[in-house]
Amino acid sequence: MQTSNKFLPIGSLADRLGASEDWRGDSLLLRGRRQALLAGNIANADTPRYQAKDLNFADAMGQALNSTIAPKMEASSDRHFTSESVARPKSTLELAGYTDPSQPSLDNNTVDLDRERAGIAKNSILYQLAMMVYEDELKEFKDAAGDPMKAPR
Template sequence: MLNRLTNSLDFHGQALALRSERQRLLASNIANADTPGYVARDMDFASALRQATGSASGGLPSTLNTSTAGHIAAATGARAEPNLLYASASQTNLDRNSVDMDRERAAFADNSVKYEATLRFINGNVRTMLDAIKGQ
């Protein structure tokens, strides 16, 4: 029973971290909308979540090894730089900037709503655990 609760919290925690990272990417795209040559970045959230939770490798979490003592240990989850994608320009621009503000704003709003939903799932799980611990 405890494993199911921890697994659920771990899953939602990973999803929250990835949503946060995606929000950072989208905000960076919006901030660089007028930067010549800037190419918008995004992530495939579903595959990044599978990779972060270990679902892509048969249940084992994917980790990176450090080959030298001076290397920084790789973080699992959002900071492991999920496979970032480049956005193709919806219109040709003279400055070769691929940021489409309508697309970025819509993705930003969608991701914000999903971030909030993930927070609500975590709050609900914690509240359920506290109620179970307290008893009736």
């Protein structure tokens, strides 16, 4: 029996750190987008034929780290941007997919409130964890850039 790993492999993340300098920012952005999708699902829990959407964070983060380059642009001056310097960000709906219904409903609505609430709780915790990493990094930067004579001993 083969199990699928839904998490980013540690090695691949460490290998890709140079590919996207702001991977922490990408992760915060994706967590915020996922939270909006899950909240939208809850808001549409009573809408007939509404199909619940979710964001597979590992896939979306992998796409963000390996962002595709925009189509080739013709530069008539050396001051123009090149296609390598411009990448088109994906919208939330391009990254989102439909969730499989856990049980059938009479109105064909696929929102499972328990699943959505659990997803929001988990995503909130991971978002706060990512924010704490950012805050710790900012604190270290401020300490390093500050006056060494005023540093706590």
